[in-house]
Amino acid sequence: MSDDHGTIESLSSLAHETPDTYPPSAEFRAQANQNNSEIYLRAAADPEGYWAEQARTRLTWTKPFTEVLDWTNPPFAKWFQDGELNVAANCLDRHVANGLGDRVAIHFEGEPGDSRSITYAELTYEVKRAANMLTSLGVTAGDRVAIYMPMIPETIISMLAVARLGAAHSVVFGGFSAESLRARIDDAEAELVITADGGYRKGRVSPLKPVVDQALELDDADGKPSTVKHVLVVQRGKNDITMESGRDLWWHEEITAYDGEHQAQGFPAENPLFILYTSGTTGRPKGILHTSGGYLTQVTTTHSDVFDLKPESDVWWCTADVGWVTGHSYIVYGPLANGATQVVYEGTPDTPDWGRWWEIIQKYGVTTFYTAPTAIRSFMKVGRQVPEKYDLSSIRLLGSVGEPINPEAWRWYHEVIGASQVPIVDTWWQTETGAIMVAPLPGLTSLKPGSSQIAQPGIAVSVLDESGDKVDRGQGGLLVVERPWPAMVRTIWGDDQRFIDTYWEKFGDKYFAGDGARLDEDGDVWFMGRVDDVMNVSGHRLSTTEIESALVGHHAVAEAAVVGADDETTGQAVVAFVILKSQQQLLTEAEAEAELKKHVASHIGAIARPRNVFVVNELPKTRSGKIMRRLLKDAAEGRTIGDTTTLADTMVMQTISDRVVAER
Numbered sequence: 001m002s003d004d005h006g007t008i009e010s011l012s013s014l015a016h017e018t019p020d021t022y023p024p025s026a027e028f029r030a031q032a033n034q035n036n037s038e039i040y041l042r043a044a045a046d047p048e049g050y051w052a053e054q055a056r057t058r059l060t061w062t063k064p065f066t067e068v069l070d071w072t073n074p075p076f077a078k079w080f081q082d083g084e085l086n087v088a089a090n091c092l093d094r095h096v097a098n099g100l101g102d103r104v105a106i107h108f109e110g111e112p113g114d115s116r117s118i119t120y121a122e123l124t125y126e127v128k129r130a131a132n133m134l135t136s137l138g139v140t141a142g143d144r145v146a147i148y149m150p151m152i153p154e155t156i157i158s159m160l161a162v163a164r165l166g167a168a169h170s171v172v173f174g175g176f177s178a179e180s181l182r183a184r185i186d187d188a189e190a191e192l193v194i195t196a197d198g199g200y201r202k203g204r205v206s207p208l209k210p211v212v213d214q215a216l217e218l219d220d221a222d223g224k225p226s227t228v229k230h231v232l233v234v235q236r237g238k239n240d241i242t243m244e245s246g247r248d249l250w251w252h253e254e255i256t257a258y259d260g261e262h263q264a265q266g267f268p269a270e271n272p273l274f275i276l277y278t279s280g281t282t283g284r285p286k287g288i289l290h291t292s293g294g295y296l297t298q299v300t301t302t303h304s305d306v307f308d309l310k311p312e313s314d315v316w317w318c319t320a321d322v323g324w325v326t327g328h329s330y331i332v333y334g335p336l337a338n339g340a341t342q343v344v345y346e347g348t349p350d351t352p353d354w355g356r357w358w359e360i361i362q363k364y365g366v367t368t369f370y371t372a373p374t375a376i377r378s379f380m381k382v383g384r385q386v387p388e389k390y391d392l393s394s395i396r397l398l399g400s401v402g403e404p405i406n407p408e409a410w411r412w413y414h415e416v417i418g419a420s421q422v423p424i425v426d427t428w429w430q431t432e433t434g435a436i437m438v439a440p441l442p443g444l445t446s447l448k449p450g451s452s453q454i455a456q457p458g459i460a461v462s463v464l465d466e467s468g469d470k471v472d473r474g475q476g477g478l479l480v481v482e483r484p485w486p487a488m489v490r491t492i493w494g495d496d497q498r499f500i501d502t503y504w505e506k507f508g509d510k511y512f513a514g515d516g517a518r519l520d521e522d523g524d525v526w527f528m529g530r531v532d533d534v535m536n537v538s539g540h541r542l543s544t545t546e547i548e549s550a551l552v553g554h555h556a557v558a559e560a561a562v563v564g565a566d567d568e569t570t571g572q573a574v575v576a577f578v579i580l581k582s583q584q585q586l587l588t589e590a591e592a593e594a595e596l597k598k599h600v601a602s603h604i605g606a607i608a609r610p611r612n613v614f615v616v617n618e619l620p621k622t623r624s625g626k627i628m629r630r631l632l633k634d635a636a637e638g639r640t641i642g643d644t645t646t647l648a649d650t651m652v653m654q655t656i657s658d659r660v661v662a663e664r
C-alpha cells in the first residue's frame with residue numbers, strides 16, 4: 001500500500017448510518033437452499049471437510065480425490081490434487097446423461113433483437129464439435145487460447161471447448177485495445193485467437209477482428225514475434241473484414257467438417273482452466289491463474305447457495321460480460337455446472353432504450369438477477385417510470401457485485417425492481433478469489449443495505465490493522481482471507497514472485513485482498529473500496545499507474561498523475577492531471593483534453609478513458625519527489641485540500657484546485 005493513498009484511519013472515521021435490516025420472509029426461508037444456520041458452524045469446524053463434501057456431491061469426478069488440500073508450500077495451494085475431472089463435461093454431458101438434455105441452457109438475446117434458445121443437448125453437441133475443430137487446429141491440454149469476442153453463444157461454446165481439451169482460455173474483454181490484447185496474447189503465449197468479425201453495442205456493430213489484426217501487426221515486444229498461428233473468426237456483425245490466408249479461418253466454414261462425437265477426458269484437478277488478466281498497482285496487468293476442481297467446486301456451491309438456485313424452475317440472469325471474472329464464474333461455469341437456465345444478452349442496457357433489460361426480464365420470466373451498482377445508479381437517474389412499465393413479478397432474488405452498493409441504490413433496487421420484498425445479496429469477491437467470498441445467505445441473513453455482511457461457509461475473513469492484529473467491532477482496517485479456499489488464484493501466470501509479493505508479503509500466510517473494510521457492532525463486514533493504486537470504475541478495475549504510463553507515452557506529455565475520484569454513476573471516475581511539454585507548444589490546453597482522453601482509450605480501452613484531463617503546470621510532490629495523489633483526489637472531488645505541509649511547493653495545490661473549480 002502506498003503512503004499517499006486512503007489510510008486505515010480515514011476508513012474508520014467514515015460516516016456510517018445505523019442500518020435498517022431486512023430479515024428473510026418466512027416463505028423465502030422455508031424454501032431456501034440454506035435455511036439452517038448450523039452450516040456456518042459445521043463448515044468452520046472442518047472447512048476442508050465442508051469443501052470436500054461440496055466437491056463430491058456437486059461435481060462428477062472421473063477419478064475421485066483422496067487428498068483435499070495441500071498447503072505444504074504456501075502460498076501455492078493444491079485442492080483435490082489427486083482427483084481428475086473434465087470441467088466441460090460437468091457443465092454439459094452429465095446433464096444430458098441425467099435426462100436434462102431438453103432443458104434450455106441459454107436464452108440468447110442479441111442486441112438487434114434476434115434471439116435463440118439453446119438446450120443442454122444442443123450446447124453439448126456444439127461444444128463437442130468445436131472441441132474437434134480446435135483439436136485439428138492443434139489445441140491440446142496445457143495450451144492457451146485467447147478469446148476476444150462479443151457476448152454471443154459461441155463465446156461460451158469456445159470457452160467450454162477449450163476447457164474440454166484441458167487447455168486454458170484467456171478471455172480478453174472486447175472493449176480492450178489492440179495493444180492490451182497483444183500484451184495478453186504475448187504473456188500467455190497463445191497460439192490460437194478466437195474472435196468475431198464484430199458484435200453489437202449501442203445499436204452499431206463494434207468491430208473486433210480488425211483489432212485482432214492490428215494487435216498481431218504491432219511491433220513485437222522483446223523482439224519476439226507473436227505466437228499466434230491461427231485466428232478463428234465467428235460471423236456476427238457481418239462488417240467488412242480482411243482474412244489473412246493461411247492464418248485466418250471462418251468458424252462457420254470450418255465447423256461443418258466436424259461431428260458431435262467427442263469423448264471428454266478427465267484432467268487433474270489442478271490443471272489450468274483459465275488465465276484472466278486484471279489491473280494491478282503497476283502498469284503491467286496480472287495474469288490470474290485459475291485451475292479446475294477447486295474453482296468449479298466453489299463457483300457451483302456459491303451459485304447455488306447465495307442465489308438460492310432452483311435449476312428446474314429458475315431463470316438466471318447475470319448481466320456481466322464474459323470478459324470479466326463475473327461472467328466466467330456466474331455465466332459460464334457456476335450456472336452451467338449447476339444445470340441452470342439463463343439469459344445471455346449481447347448488448348447495452350440502453351439499446352434501443354432504457355427499458356431493454358426489464359423487457360428481457362418480462363420476456364423470459366427471469367427469477368434471479370445479478371448486476372452491478374453502477375447499472376442500478378444509471379437506472380435511478382433515468383427514473384423508476386421505465387422499469388415500472390414492465391412486469392417484473394417473476395423476480396424472487398436480486399444480486400449486486402463489483403463495488404460497494406450505496407444504501408440509496410440498494411433501497412431503489414429493492415423497492416423498484418424487487419417489489420419491496422425480494423432479498424438482495426451483495427456479493428464481495430475478486431478476480432483472484434474466483435468465486436463469492438463474503439455475501440449474505442438469503443434464507444438466513446437479515447440484510448443490511450450497503451453491507452456484504454458475512455463470509456461464506458468454509459471461508460474465514462478478518463479485518464486487520466497495519467500491524468496484523470484484528471480490529472475491534474466498530475473499527476476499520478484491511479480485509480484478509482485467513483485460509484486457502486478452493487477457487488483461489490494459484491499464481492500470477494509466469495510470475496510466482498509477483499504473486500507472493502502482491503498478496504502474501506503483507507500478512508504472511510493470510511491473503512491480503514487490497515480492500516479496506518469496516519466491522520460493525522454485529523461483526524458484519526462493510527467494504528470501503530481499494531486501499532492501493534487500483535480504481536474501481538463501473539465495477540471494473542483500472543490501475544492508476546497503467547493509465548499514467550499511457551499518458552506519458554503521448555509525445556506532448558511531460559508528466560501525469562491519475563486518481564480515481566468519486567462519481568455519482570460509475571462509482572469512481574478516472575481523473576488525470578498532466579503537465580505538457582510546454583516549450584514545444586504541441587497542443588493547446590483545449591486540444592490536450594480531447595486528445596489525451598482519446599489516447600488513453602486507444603491504448604488501453606474505452607473503459608479507461610478519463611472523465612477529466614486537467615492540464616497543470618506543476619504536480620504536488622513531496623520533498624523526495626513522490627506525487628501526492630491523495631491531494632489531487634481531494635481537488636478532483638471538490639474537497640478542501642488536506643495537509644500540504646509535506647509538499648516541496650505548498651502553493652501548487654491552490655493553483656490546481658483553482659483549475660479544477662474553474663472547470664466545474
Ligand code: WT7
Nearest residue numbers: 326401402403404426427428429430431527541
Ligand atoms: C474488486 C475486485 C468480483 C467481480 C467483479 C470485480 C471490488 C467487488 C464488491 C462488493 C465492495 C466490491 C473490491 C474488489 N468489489 N465486489 N460487493 N462490495 N467492493 O472483480 O475486477 O477483480 O475487482 O472489486 O474492491 O477488490 P475485480
